Amino acid sequence: MYRDIYDEDHEIYRDTVREFISREVTPYYDEWESAGQIDRKVFRAATESGIYGLEIPEEHGGSGVSDYRYRSVVCEELARARATSVSISFSNQDDLVLYYLLDLGTDEQKTRWIPRFGQGDLIGALAMTEPGAGSDLRGIRTVAKRQGDRWVLNGQKTFITHAISSDIVIVAAQTESDGTSLGLSLFVVEAGMDGFARGRKLEKVGLRSQDTGELFFDNVQLTDSHLLGEAGQGLRYMMAHLPRERLGTAVAAVADARSIFDLTVDYCFERRAFSQFIGDFQTTQFALAEISTELDIAQTYIDRQILDYNASRLTAVDAAKSKWWTTELQKKVIDQCVQLHGGYGYMLEYAVGRAYIDARVQTIYGGTTEIMKGIIGRDLSRSR
Structure with a gap:
């Protein structure tokens, strides 16, 4: 297109x-x-x-x-x-x-x-998710308590991208000062700090070389020079920054689906069955036609969002729309491409097989599809 x-x-x-x-x-x-x-x-x-x-x-x-x-x-x-x-x-x-x-x-x-x-x-990492708190950021239990001129950080994080290889980690924690809750705050924890430990490198289904793991904080001593932004404003900061993360996920989702689709079209007109290319069967042509159309529509929408982001017009609701739609489309497209490859599509030596396992997490991280729909639904409710 x-x-x-x-x-x-x-x-x-x-x-x-x-x-x-x-x-x-x-x-x-x-x-x-x-x-x-x-x-x-x-x-x-x-x-x-x-x-x-x-x-x-x-x-x-x-x-x-x-x-x-x-x-x-x-x-x-x-x-x-x-x-x-x-x-x-x-x-x-x-x-x-x-x-x-x-x-x-x-x-x-x-x-x-x-x-x-x-x-x-x-290399940096962003540590929000905990064993008991994923999309629900208000459920974060990692705590930083004010003691004199320092903050003392305790808690744990999981499913953190670059947990093992990172040199600094931006950590979301509940903050307390003089026994009063300030809400969420963001701290930058540096590798080698006392009490900061890395846990297991988690074995994921896909994305094998991108390290994901656990992080532990046991009385980590932090000064105000490690506080990112103002204390108690962490939730607001995270909400403000999520649209860019979700735009990035959507851009990658469409690009990934397009790449696998292009490979699949080539395969369909190289592979023969019953004395003709499988791309010449009407059922195959219909499937390819549907995918091509859906990808063009998604690309048009994402291109507009890229321009909206450059112009500071991309809203959290619009980013939520693109994040859930494109990642669900990516999952659907790649699944169909596996089917069109037949048995070869299930082999890791083929790009479509690797894409199948790499793509599955896209509808989960950065906010699940269900969370995205909730954001959109609440916005519709407020507008009435």
Whole structure:
């Protein structure tokens, strides 16, 4: 389909991204998946090539480019290269950790951490989810209590992207001062701090090389220099930053589904059955026609949201709509593509088989489909 959201600079950048992936990702990706860990050197190479961290200001060693279309190009090209774990890892930095630090950090905090991000020497994680609190952020039980001039952090987190490899972790915790609850606050915990421990690296169904794990905090001593933003404002901050995370998830979902669909179309006109290509059967043509149409509609909607985000018009409700719709579509499309591949689609040596297990979590993390529908439904109720 024709898309008019990119200009010449974006297409030149696309060539840079493709060259980076072919040099730094594709030759090693299967090895990383088998080892269950992405080599940290790819983060350094990525920042050197401008693949992520473009929004880092010039004073901290970046280019200060905030146009989200560049992020979209990276998502599309990593999907085309079938490097899903790397795509999610880069998104975790650009759409989450860096976004929080650049938006909420003090000058001192930015000077302390942002240049290391820009050099690819620092990997961050965002720790919200707990064993008893997922989409319900108000259910967070990790606590930071004020004691003198310090905060003492206790609790645990789970299902945290980059839990094992991260150098800093933005932790959401309930805060108390003088016995009074302040609500949720955000703290930056650094690797090596006393009382900060990493638990198990969790064995996921898919996304094998993107590390996910548990984190534990046992009387971790923090100063106000580790408080991100104002105490008690954590929930408001997280609500304000979720639209970008969900936009990133939606962009990647459509790109991933499109990539697998394109591979499936090729397969349907290479594979023969009953003396003809399986793509020549009417049932196959109908299935491909439906997928193609749905992907074009989803892409049109996402392209508009990218432009809305650039213009500061993307709302939490609109982001919720795109997040649930595109991830459910991604799941549906890839399932249909597995079916069209037949037995080969169930083999991990085929990209469609790997995509099938990698994509399943998309409707869960970043807010489940049910939570997204709840956000939309409550907005409709309020408007009446």
